Amino acid sequence: MAQFPASSILLQGSEACADAAILAGCRFFAGYPITPATEIAERMASKMPGVGGVFIQMEDEIASITSVIGASWAGAKSMTATSGPGFSLMQEGIGLAVMSETPCVIVDVQRLGPCQGFATFPMQGDVMQARWGSHGDSRSNIVLAPASPQEIFDLTIEAFNLSERLRTPVIVLSDEIVAHMRERVIIPRIEELNLERRTETTPPHKEFKFHELSGCDVTPMPRLGSGYKLNIVGHLRTEEGRVSMPAQEVPQVAFKLLSHLADKITAADWDAKRIKALFAEDSRTMLVSYGSPSRTVESAVKEARKAGLKVGCARLVTLWPFPEDQLQKILEDVDNVIVVEMNLGQIMDKVKEVVGRSTKVTHVPKVGDLHTTDELLDRIKKVAV
Amino acid sequence: MSHPLMKYLREDWMPTLLCPGCGDGTVLQCMLRAVENLRIDIDRVAIVAGIGCHARLGTGYIAADSMWSLHGRAFPIATGIKLVDPGLHVVVLTGDGDCGSIGLSHFLHAARRNIGVLALCFNNSIYGMTGGQVAPTTPKGAITKTTPYGNLEYPMDLCALAQTAGAPYVARWTTAHPRQLTRSIEKALGKNGFSFVEAVTQCPTYFGRYTLQSTKASDILRLFLRNSVSIQQSKKLNPEELAGKIVIGEFVDTQKPELAEQYQLQFRN
Numbered sequence: 001m002a003q004f005p006a007s008s009i010l011l012q013g014s015e016a017c018a019d020a021a022i023l024a025g026c027r028f029f030a031g032y033p034i035t036p037a038t039e040i041a042e043r044m045a046s047k048m049p050g051v052g053g054v055f056i057q058m059e060d061e062i063a064s065i066t067s068v069i070g071a072s073w074a075g076a077k078s079m080t081a082t083s084g085p086g087f088s089l090m091q092e093g094i095g096l097a098v099m100s101e102t103p104c105v106i107v108d109v110q111r112l113g114p115c116q117g118f119a120t121f122p123m124q125g126d127v128m129q130a131r132w133g134s135h136g137d138s139r140s141n142i143v144l145a146p147a148s149p150q151e152i153f154d155l156t157i158e159a160f161n162l163s164e165r166l167r168t169p170v171i172v173l174s175d176e177i178v179a180h181m182r183e184r185v186i187i188p189r190i191e192e193l194n195l196e197r198r199t200e201t202t203p204p205h206k207e208f209k210f211h212e213l214s215g216c217d218v219t220p221m222p223r224l225g226s227g228y229k230l231n232i233v234g235h236l237r238t239e240e241g242r243v244s245m246p247a248q249e250v251p252q253v254a255f256k257l258l259s260h261l262a263d264k265i266t267a268a269d270w271d272a273k274r275i276k277a278l279f280a281e282d283s284r285t286m287l288v289s290y291g292s293p294s295r296t297v298e299s300a301v302k303e304a305r306k307a308g309l310k311v312g313c314a315r316l317v318t319l320w321p322f323p324e325d326q327l328q329k330i331l332e333d334v335d336n337v338i339v340v341e342m343n344l345g346q347i348m349d350k351v352k353e354v355v356g357r358s359t360k361v362t363h364v365p366k367v368g369d370l371h372t373t374d375e376l377l378d379r380i381k382k383v384a385v
Numbered sequence: 386m387s388h389p390l391m392k393y394l395r396e397d398w399m400p401t402l403l404c405p406g407c408g409d410g411t412v413l414q415c416m417l418r419a420v421e422n423l424r425i426d427i428d429r430v431a432i433v434a435g436i437g438c439h440a441r442l443g444t445g446y447i448a449a450d451s452m453w454s455l456h457g458r459a460f461p462i463a464t465g466i467k468l469v470d471p472g473l474h475v476v477v478l479t480g481d482g483d484c485g486s487i488g489l490s491h492f493l494h495a496a497r498r499n500i501g502v503l504a505l506c507f508n509n510s511i512y513g514m515t516g517g518q519v520a521p522t523t524p525k526g527a528i529t530k531t532t533p534y535g536n537l538e539y540p541m542d543l544c545a546l547a548q549t550a551g552a553p554y555v556a557r558w559t560t561a562h563p564r565q566l567t568r569s570i571e572k573a574l575g576k577n578g579f580s581f582v583e584a585v586t587q588c589p590t591y592f593g594r595y596t597l598q599s600t601k602a603s604d605i606l607r608l609f610l611r612n613s614v615s616i617q618q619s620k621k622l623n624p625e626e627l628a629g630k631i632v633i634g635e636f637v638d639t640q641k642p643e644l645a646e647q648y649q650l651q652f653r654n
Contacts, residue, residue, distance in 0.1 A: 027469070
């Protein structure tokens with residue numbers, strides 16, 4: 001067992017992400033080289049053998065996510081990391097992970113897109129793709145958006161915990177800036193962390209229902225080779241894992257299964273549904289952001305405060321499922337909301353849904369670079385009093 | 386008295402949904418026979434299948450750990466499983482469309498890596514589950530649902546591909562050669578490395594009906610016997626004589642270090 005003393009070191013976001021995964025118990029990593037996410041794979045390649053884990057570079061991102069799913073069923077906490085083009089290829093695998101209730105963590109270091117876009121430039125274009133993933137309807141994936149190396153460290157650990165607890169893929173939606181930024185990261189002692197562990201169960205259970213379809217209750221996950229005679233499927237299934245059923249029962253079974261997959265995520269009371277707000281108490285104008293743009297948002301807000309403007313900001317740490325209630329509370333008495341994201345407007349529509357009709361929501365679109373403090377201050381001055 | 390292999394099956398899930406005369410059951414029986422003959426603990430077998438008739442048959446109905454996954458992706462899933470638990474017998478069930486078309490790259494890379502899995506390929510020369518469309522293994526000229534005027538493309542040789550990619554064990558038999566097929570599966574299961582066993586199997590419903598003009602399994606099995614030539618015989622035939630023939634036998638039978646084992650050895654110290 002490797003030693004993880006509490007310490008404070010200078011780390012790149014990608015390195016922090018890899019180190020956090022190992023600390024969280026990740027013992028299988030599969031990936032495919034892609035800018036700007038490759039550093040995570042490189043760090044995993046060098047560190048994984050030291051903790052008795054496995055690193056493998058697969059032939060593409062489809063193979064990466066699917067080998068992660070296989071590894072997870074063989075008993076290892078598993079992860080992959082990629083960027084936009086690879087994330088597109090992974091959608092099919094995400095669907096299998098959702099449907100078969102396979103815990104795994106997917107890190108998407110967003111870059112300018114669509115398509116090749118520009119590999120070394122940042123964007124936050126994958127917000128909706130991360131939310132829905134796959135085809136079909138499972139309502140929402142869990143998506144966490146870090147804004148600093150420390151936060152990608154903390155959220156990667158949280159992603160593993162949520163993924164293991166709810167048996168679902170969890171997406172860490174990073175971006176090129178967070179992944180390449182170097183900052184001080186505090187590494188906690190492993191004893192200080194409340195890590196989720198797989199429950200070892202003893203077979204055989206004659207009446208063991210492999211997939212309990214009961215809302216938020218998640219069946220413990222047995223591993224392959226332990227005598228359960230598991231029938232793991234991406235197909236529609238009954239509670240016993242049976243895939244054949246009378247045609248007239250299909251709609252009912254499908255509704256039950258899909259509701260179960262959605263409810264365990266949306267209804268589960270997990271404390272990661274978080275927003276970090278600043279000056280929310282007395283602000284008439286609020287800036288809403290997530291990920292790396294939040295850092296310029298914060299400095300712009302502090303500047304505006306110095307000038308006497310009643311401005312604050314709210315940063316979404318959990319992007320999906322959308323922290324509606326929390327955001328609603330924060331934006332309750334606000335006249336103006338300015339959504340700051342590095343895209344043409346993805347989360348803005350969701351914010352509009354949350355605020356009242358009297359609140360005006362505007363957007364500062366930008367791609368390929370962070371907003372400058374001045375750009376944001378100009379906008380703030382136009383609307384704030 | 387129940388069938389001696391029934392203990393490996395979920396009797397209460399029967400009957401299967403496959404068509405009368407389908408050859409996939411024969412291949413599955415050969416596999417279970419091999420497991421039985423080698424006295425492999427079925428609880429230490431993990432079956433991973435892609436999509437297709439073979440996958441529908443080979444998962445669920447077997448009372449063993451199985452995963453009915455994504456079209457073409459059984460190879461990387463099996464790779465993940467084997468790397469985490471090298472002690473498991475990992476079996477990939479695949480089809481000619483599953484491994485020759487959508488999963489071709491995964492198939493070749495699994496062979497190249499020499500990951501210790503047995504890949505058992507059910508080759509019926511057509512897409513059966515979707516209703517009889519042309520496959521990358523369908524003979525030139527064949528009439529299928531998507532080649533109603535005759536197939537213009539050339540078929541691929543899956544065993545030659547496995548061999549080129551470096552698989553240490555490669556064999557092909559047909560459902561008219563169940564004993565030889567069972568022996569090859571036994572041999573493959575006993576090896577630690579990537580093994581590719583191709584079973585040419587009959588699809589009376591689609592390949593039989595559209596291409597061979599016979600929906601009788603016995604006709605197709607007789608055709609398999611008549612058209613099969615051994616590797617030794619095939620070397621004496623010129624390309625014209627070889628056209629339409631099924632070359633059967635063991636193409637490769639060697640041994641080389643397996644990936645999961647090498648990974649463990651590399652970091653033992």
